[in-house]
Amino acid sequence: MSKERKELQRARMFRYFLDAATDVIEEDGIEHMTIRKIADRAGFTASTAYNYFKDLSHLKFFAAMRFTSEYVKELPSYMDLGTNIVDKWLYSWECFCKHSFEEPEIYSVIFMDNLGSSPQQLFDDYYALHTHDLTGVPEELHAILIEYDFSKRSALYIQDAVTEGYIKKENVPLIADITLMVWKGMMNTYMNRRRGYSKEEAIKRTLELVAECVISVVEPERRSEITFRP
Template identity: 60%
Template sequence: MKNARKEIQRARMWRYFLDAATEVIEEEGLEQVTIRKIAKRAGYTSSTAYNYFKDLSHLKFFAAMRFTTDYISELPLYLKKGTNTIDSWLYSWECFCKHSFNRPEIYAIIFMDDLGGSVDELLEDYYEIYQEDLIGLPEEIKPIVLELNFSKRSMLYLQKAVDEGFILQKDVDLLADMTLMLWKGMMNTVLNQRRNYTQEQAASQTISYVYEMVRRVVVPDKQNEINYVPN
């Protein structure tokens, strides 16, 4: 009973602080998030905030996750568009690019920044508090959503493409790693304003690169079964 009360209290405090962090991000931007500012808005001291979050990077990570609910809710719809695993995987990339380049600073924190610890543990902590974010997700999609290592996430999904004969086992790691590097390269380009891409251009260019990479590894006899066409 005592542990149950403690967990309820922890969940309640998390929501106070993350609601405050979300408000600051929406009003002032991610770069304005500080422990002191979030604690004050939540009605507590900074020392209280540190009782629940190891450091600012962790608080930013958890707050950033609150902005991924649209992506998570749309992902199953995109996956359903595909008639085979490769098509579905390309549609999932389309969904991810659409949302990640719409909020690049959010997705960079989640998938690129050094968080100084186990990302798996952070994600587990997050979904313990926000279990409702997973409600309604098909069971086969939950392992993808719950895996923050994007390369590993792709490997999990692409394994089915091996079973369907679209790609060889030896190319799974290559395809997963190379497509992740393509996205990270474009994300760095956008964040550092190296090119004048709009959000739509960055997303479209990235998915085109991913598509070309896929075409290079799909076995010749299966090429004509890929129905996905980049916009």
């Protein structure tokens, strides 16, 4: 069998299992996924699934990524609401919070769970097979969306805020890490019902904290230009 034919067969088998995993998630929730359930739905044995996916966490990740398409699709329109680079970044956070708190189990699998291997490699593998997911997304957002590390995503985007004089260069890594930790902390609190937040309350509080962190490092003479409000 030629290399090209093997790759086509591999891609086809991936689709079979991911289609089955998508059905299982929609019916039972991602927390109830098992390799056996997915293999049965796909019409193969569990051992066959392991020929294509390292373990359940690997398959969960690929399946979860399919549920982020609405976030990717809506992101440009949210960012268009901003009138400057910092505003646009904060609106991108609003879009992310809207979708992540709507489906916390999905986004937890992608950005919080132990995946047992290189998360960036999984991201690369996913988008190699699903390039159509980025169809219609502005080119300048591609590099950000295919970066797994969320703090690096933020850093990639807000570099322009340094160029435009909104934020000092040395503050970029700090604010990228802090905002990520704010989201992870609130997501953990929300999923474990530690404070009894509703989805809307969790989103609002996360955005309040993110905005406060970001605006605190904006140069004082530029802060009046930031119009974003949670």
